[in-house]
Amino acid sequence: MTKPRHWVPELARVALPLAFVSLVAAAVAGITTPLFFAMVLSAGLVIAVIQALFPAGRLFPIAFASLIAVYAAIFSLFVEEIFGGVNAAILVVGFCLPIFFFVGGCWLRRGQVRAVVAHPAIRSERRLMAAVVWLVPVFFVGAAVILLSRTAGTLANMDMVFLGAMSIIGLIVLIVSRDVAIFLVDAGLLFEEFFSRVLRLVIPAFAFLTFYSLIVILFASAYRIISVYTSEPHFSVGGALRPLSFSEAIYFSIGTISTVGYGDILPYGNLARVLACLEVICGIMLLLFGVSELLEYAREHRRNRRSE
DSSP states (O other): OOOOOOHHHHHHHHHHHHHHHHHHHHHHHOTTSHHHHHHHHHHHHHHHHHHHHOTTOSSHHHHHHHHHHHHHHHHHHHHHHTOTTSOHHHHHHHHHHHHHHHHHHHHHTHHHHHHHHHSOOOOOHHHHHHHHTTHHHHHHHHHHHHHHHHHSOSOSOHHHHHHHHHHHHHHHHHHTHHHHHHHHHHHHHHHHHHHHHHHHTHHHHHHHHHHHHHHHHHHHHHHHHHHHSSSSOOEEETTEEOOOOHHHHHHHHHHHHTTOOOSSEEEOSHHHHHHHHHHHHHHHHHHHHHHHHHHHHHHHHHHHHHHO
């Protein structure tokens, strides 16, 4: 009797990476442009295909989505720097070319890629660097196009040059698709290791954030009280001397304890300045002791695991 498939985790492994890519695509291309829909649809299609081709790779779609997000950001800078006048349809085709070339390479080498995905293991530093070497010719193509645009002025046919550059990058990705797959598997394993370590620190991190929040609220209450119930002005808000609302006091307290200080709210009276100085000192001390306790908790957890 076969076990029922748990479709919820499988759906999450596709939906969460796709939501991440959609967020990056909205920031990069805008939600009403054809490029946005191309980014989202191509990423969704490719993630689904990869999940179907390599079902054993649990974190493969997540790592691929991260790579797509980085690729979208670099692609946007590449277009803004050189190909600002390229037709929207050409941009869509150019963006999709390396992605579909990668899928084609994975399909052609599906036996080799499936072997890598089915038996994941973090490689040594040397093998990991060897898996990233495929980025060198890609960056070389981008650098060559940028140099050509700087030396030759405005390129004669921007659309054709853009498609040519993206086609060359796509062919490189096709040739080194196995190395890209190894890179994605290693990235997925690193993500998994990182998240597992973060989960071990949930309890001390929660305690740290709770105490941090208490200090923020305590000083925010003090700022609010002295600004409302004393006759002297203590705060300058946007250049105007007036009392703080409680939300403004919380905002100022967070900015003070984190030593950010945006400058839109300033302590004007001596009492407010003294309280702000005390909160900065408390924040620094809490950060020092909090990080120390987190590291000590992680060391104790590691020692306990080794002794079991």
